[in-house]
Amino acid sequence: MDINPETKVFGVTGFPLGHSLSPLMHNEAFRVKGINAVYLYFPSMSIRGVIEGMRGLSIQGLSVTIPHKETACAYVDELDPLASKIGALNTLFNRDGHIVGYNTDASGALDALKTVATDLRGKTVLIIGAGGAARAIGFAVVEEGCHVTVVNRSDRRGEALARDLNAAFCPLKELNSISSDIIIQTTPVGMYPKVDDSVVPEGVLSEGMIVMDVVYNPLETRLIRTARTRGCKTVTGIEMFVRQGAIQFKLWTGQDAPFDRMMEIVKKQLLHG
Ligand SMILES: NC(=O)c1ccc[n+]([C@@H]2O[C@H](COP(=O)([O-])OP(=O)(O)OC[C@H]3O[C@@H](n4cnc5c(N)ncnc54)[C@H](OP(=O)(O)O)[C@@H]3O)[C@@H](O)[C@H]2O)c1
Numbered sequence: 001m002d003i004n005p006e007t008k009v010f011g012v013t014g015f016p017l018g019h020s021l022s023p024l025m026h027n028e029a030f031r032v033k034g035i036n037a038v039y040l041y042f043p044s045m046s047i048r049g050v051i052e053g054m055r056g057l058s059i060q061g062l063s064v065t066i067p068h069k070e071t072a073c074a075y076v077d078e079l080d081p082l083a084s085k086i087g088a089l090n091t092l093f094n095r096d097g098h099i100v101g102y103n104t105d106a107s108g109a110l111d112a113l114k115t116v117a118t119d120l121r122g123k124t125v126l127i128i129g130a131g132g133a134a135r136a137i138g139f140a141v142v143e144e145g146c147h148v149t150v151v152n153r154s155d156r157r158g159e160a161l162a163r164d165l166n167a168a169f170c171p172l173k174e175l176n177s178i179s180s181d182i183i184i185q186t187t188p189v190g191m192y193p194k195v196d197d198s199v200v201p202e203g204v205l206s207e208g209m210i211v212m213d214v215v216y217n218p219l220e221t222r223l224i225r226t227a228r229t230r231g232c233k234t235v236t237g238i239e240m241f242v243r244q245g246a247i248q249f250k251l252w253t254g255q256d257a258p259f260d261r262m263m264e265i266v267k268k269q270l271l272h273g
Pocket residue numbers: 105128129130131132133134152153154157158172186187188189191199214215216237238240241242244
């Protein structure tokens with residue numbers, strides 16, 4: 001790609017950035033759509049400095065990751081209503097110097113769920129975990145009219161999220177005692193290299209249930225594999241990841257993202273390195 005004075009600059013910020021797949025995914029999307037833009041790594045410990053730099057250098061858009069998703073909310077000029085409710089953002093958009101924050105983790109997860117379960121209204125949902133991903137997905141599914149129970153290892157964090165969502169709480173060790181239409185696994189358990197781990201006992205999974213795992217490395221976690229063999233409909237973490245990226249792309253460029261190509265290149269990277 002030729003870099004010239006019109007080349008728009010995007011990127012990902014957080015610390016550490018190590019293995020982010022976002023540069024690969026977004027640069028391919030720009031290439032496929034013929035957009036004069038580049039997506040770079042911006043490792044930083046200071047989100048305040050990043051946002052000032054974004055204005056000063058006319059950086060058009062940033063993906064925001066750990067540890068800045070919550071603190072960034074204090075430094076933007078405007079926060080999308082869902083990001084404001086969640087109290088965390090993962091996307092910044094520079095509209096002529098006016099920095100707006102969005103949470104596409106929430107909308108990406110919803111989009112992924114809706115491809116499997118077209119209607120979420122009235123469904124019962126167990127959200128396993130109470131961290132950042134659980135929070136984003138929790139607010140999104142509550143807005144869709146789901147009845148949520150937060151299931152977490154530590155009571156303190158689980159009860160706090162349940163309170164914020166106006167939802168029920170169940171300790172992780174009692175997961176066997178409850179059932180639901182949908183299970184959304186949001187802990188890092190099952191992630192490479194501990195690929196044989198799962199927080200969900202097999203007996204909890206029954207035919208027709210929808211099971212989503214936010215972990216995307218490996219592409220098929222032990223939970224997803226077990227759920228498939230028990231007749232559940234499954235949603236993998238990569239579906240959420242690429243969808244949140246596609247929503248960012250649309251926000252930043254105004255164009256539909258080349259979703260299939262983005263999925264293909266991320267999958268290839270995860271499978272073959
Ligand atoms: N697919 C996507 O697009 C996407 C997007 C965002 C995040 N993610 C993935 O989501 C995962 C969680 O991210 P996060 O930001 O929410 O993390 P986080 O804020 O650190 O929260 C982690 C949660 O997992 C629980 N947990 C951690 N280890 C556990 C274990 N061994 N057994 C049971 N529970 C455990 C924690 O429970 P306690 O409260 O008891 O500590 C906490 O509720 C990561 O793997 C991340 O890569 C995927």
